[in-house]
Amino acid sequence: MPDLKVLLSRDQIAKRVAEMGEEIARDYRGQSIIFVGVLKGAAVFLSDLARHVPLDATFDFIGVSSYGNRPTPKEDPAGHAAWDSLGEVRVTKDMDNSLTDRHVILVEDILDTGLTLNYITKLVEAHQPKSLCIAALLDKPSRRKQPIKAKYIGFTIPDVYVVGYGLDYAERYRNLPDICVIENP
Numbered sequence: 001m002p003d004l005k006v007l008l009s010r011d012q013i014a015k016r017v018a019e020m021g022e023e024i025a026r027d028y029r030g031q032s033i034i035f036v037g038v039l040k041g042a043a044v045f046l047s048d049l050a051r052h053v054p055l056d057a058t059f060d061f062i063g064v065s066s067y068g069n070r071p072t073p074k075e076d077p078a079g080h081a082a083w084d085s086l087g088e089v090r091v092t093k094d095m096d097n098s099l100t101d102r103h104v105i106l107v108e109d110i111l112d113t114g115l116t117l118n119y120i121t122k123l124v125e126a127h128q129p130k131s132l133c134i135a136a137l138l139d140k141p142s143r144r145k146q147p148i149k150a151k152y153i154g155f156t157i158p159d160v161y162v163v164g165y166g167l168d169y170a171e172r173y174r175n176l177p178d179i180c181v182i183e184n185p
């Protein structure tokens, strides 16, 4: 059985997500926004975050996957290095709405190497939005390969592999209410 150690409790997450929502609501007061969630990991975060933003808002989602299979920490003989995105990202579900002239908030579960968000940001910019920013629940700045910065960050965490609150390990654990470090997976 894998060992799951709570890194961020559901209470810590709820408090921080509420603060992030209030910050967004202040910054975009009087404006309409569109939240674009990156599937699947950001779905849980987006649904909680958006309920703390009492503005005129719509949702959209983009699905992406890295080319090739990203090894899980267990399969990766070189340790965690190969959790990296492979740099080439493939869109598995495009956005449904035009983002032209919209205030877009890209919602991501975790900002790691930055390769995924670098790719998605370029896609969104091609729509010529009125503004674009990133809200990431977690940030692992020590792993960054692309100079991507999120305007809103929930928690900065060390270089550990986490699951829960939308984040998976081989598609499991997304439904855990806490964010946990997974050991011996």
Ligand code: 5GP
Binding pocket: 041, 083, 084, 085, 108, 109, 110, 111, 112, 113, 114, 115, 116, 117, 160, 161, 162, 163, 167, 168, 169
């Ligand atoms: P990046 O392109 O920034 O390296 O990768 C971002 C994506 O990698 C995240 O959306 C997530 O799918 C995955 N990822 C990065 N670190 C972790 C982690 O600690 N746990 C999980 N479950 N996924 C991660």
